[in-house]
Amino acid sequence: MDEELEEIRRKRMEELMMSAEWPDGPQEVTDQNFEEFVSKYNVVLIDCWASWCAPCIRLGPIIDELAGDFKGKVAIGKLNIDENRDVPMKFGIMSIPTMLFFVDNQHVDTAVGALPKANIEQTLNSLL
Amino acid sequence: MEVLDVAIIGGGPAGLTAGIYASRSGLKILMFEKGISGGAANTAPWVENYPGFEAIEGMKLMDMIGAQARKYVEVKAGESIESLANDGNEFIIKTSKGEYRARAIIYATGSVHRRLGVPGEGSLLGRGVSYCATCDGFFFREKKVAIVGGGNNAATEAIYLKKLGIDVTIIHRRDALRAEESLQNTIASMGINVIYDSVVEEIFGEKKLEKLKLKNVKTSDISEIEFDGVFISIGDIPQIELAKELGVGINDDGYIDVDRTQRSSIPMVYAAGDVTGGFRQIITACSEGAIAANSAHEDLAKPYWI
Numbered sequence: 001m002d003e004e005l006e007e008i009r010r011k012r013m014e015e016l017m018m019s020a021e022w023p024d025g026p027q028e029v030t031d032q033n034f035e036e037f038v039s040k041y042n043v044v045l046i047d048c049w050a051s052w053c054a055p056c057i058r059l060g061p062i063i064d065e066l067a068g069d070f071k072g073k074v075a076i077g078k079l080n081i082d083e084n085r086d087v088p089m090k091f092g093i094m095s096i097p098t099m100l101f102f103v104d105n106q107h108v109d110t111a112v113g114a115l116p117k118a119n120i121e122q123t124l125n126s127l128l
Numbered sequence: 129m130e131v132l133d134v135a136i137i138g139g140g141p142a143g144l145t146a147g148i149y150a151s152r153s154g155l156k157i158l159m160f161e162k163g164i165s166g167g168a169a170n171t172a173p174w175v176e177n178y179p180g181f182e183a184i185e186g187m188k189l190m191d192m193i194g195a196q197a198r199k200y201v202e203v204k205a206g207e208s209i210e211s212l213a214n215d216g217n218e219f220i221i222k223t224s225k226g227e228y229r230a231r232a233i234i235y236a237t238g239s240v241h242r243r244l245g246v247p248g249e250g251s252l253l254g255r256g257v258s259y260c261a262t263c264d265g266f267f268f269r270e271k272k273v274a275i276v277g278g279g280n281n282a283a284t285e286a287i288y289l290k291k292l293g294i295d296v297t298i299i300h301r302r303d304a305l306r307a308e309e310s311l312q313n314t315i316a317s318m319g320i321n322v323i324y325d326s327v328v329e330e331i332f333g334e335k336k337l338e339k340l341k342l343k344n345v346k347t348s349d350i351s352e353i354e355f356d357g358v359f360i361s362i363g364d365i366p367q368i369e370l371a372k373e374l375g376v377g378i379n380d381d382g383y384i385d386v387d388r389t390q391r392s393s394i395p396m397v398y399a400a401g402d403v404t405g406g407f408r409q410i411i412t413a414c415s416e417g418a419i420a421a422n423s424a425h426e427d428l429a430k431p432y433w434i
Contacts, residue, residue, distance in 0.1 A: 054170030058163035112254030
């Protein structure tokens with residue numbers, strides 16, 4: 001019984017630790033920290049964007065909202081393709097905005113364009 | 129609930145200018161923009177026909193107009209409209225975040241890119257198929273792309289891509305470009321190839337775009353040409369779904385039907401900009417927005433139909 005309680009207590013502490021560590025809002029992801037970011041969380045969304053791209057800027061506030069809505073469930077990163085060339089090359093990105101989805105460090109889906117929030121939510125929920 | 133005088137739907141050049149004029153005439157207004165303000169003009173590489181600016185990037189110009197408009201009008205950005213109705217007195221606007229009432233509506237909902245509708249277009253989107261040269265030109269430097277279209281937008285995008293160091297070919301279905309002569313001269317002097325009288329029938333590629341199948345519309349000859357990318361710039365489709373909810377009259381070309389005062393077929397409903405068709409320039413969108421705001425102001429003070 002004590003062991004069970006201890007186990008519950010430990011799990012609860014882990015959850016609390018996780019939520020405390022969970023980033024606020026989308027995180028900046030670069031070629032250097034990409035692998036680390038994607039492997040650190042179960043479900044990850046990377047928004048590939050650039051400052052000259054109007055649809056990317058249109059998508060920005062939606063990404064911000066999603067980072068809040070899915071806090072603790074989906075880690076959201078933003079990768080500037082102008083400053084980071086390796087990740088876009090690796091994933092064959094030829095159009096922005098492009099969203100890359102990962103589950104357990106595996107690339108599972110790609111979405112191109114400034115999609116409506118509901119569409120992105122649907123994809124994220126299907127991955128959880 | 130406080131009732132707005134005017135709800136402006138859309139934050140491109142037409143909506144923003146309508147906001148400036150309506151607010152300055154003393155009307156209580158709100159603007160709803162589902163994305164960010166600026167509209168289609170945001171993706172123009174540059175604009176050389178808006179008076180006061182010899183050449184300015186589309187996004188820069190729209191940022192400036194947006195900043196000016198925000199001095200007068202509250203913009204509900206990222207708030208999309210889910211339904212529109214009229215209870216006989218006022219318009220009821222339900223959005224993703226709340227409900228509003230307004231005595232008049234100005235539609236400035238703009239348009240979306242027209243698609244070619246050929247095999248491969250959807251599956252190779254983001255793999256060589258693009259609708260935004262300013263967004264994606266970056267990925268095609270030192271490569272070979274086609275631009276499909278013959279109007280001002282297609283021509284400006286072709287020049288923009290050529291300047292990025294891309295091998296550019298324009299594919300146009302007619303025997304002459306529709307773009308203004310100054311752009312045509314630039315295209316000729318820069319050595320941009322043009323394939324006339326031809327349409328794209330299919331887009332091929334395994335992992336990414338590899339080639340286009342073209343058909344000459346005069347000879348019916350078929351050819352296949354290798355490209356790394358294709359930018360599609362064949363015009364726009366007006367966004368009229370919301371207008372249809374109120375039963376606003378739509379003309380044969382699919383645009384909202386308005387008169388010279390931007391009044392639609394329904395009292396207290398106005399439209400401006402790309403959604404009304406016509407010349408579809410930033411300057412004409414601004415002009416129509418100003419006129420729509422003035423008409424709304426007149427009708428709120430003294431309804432013309434009474």
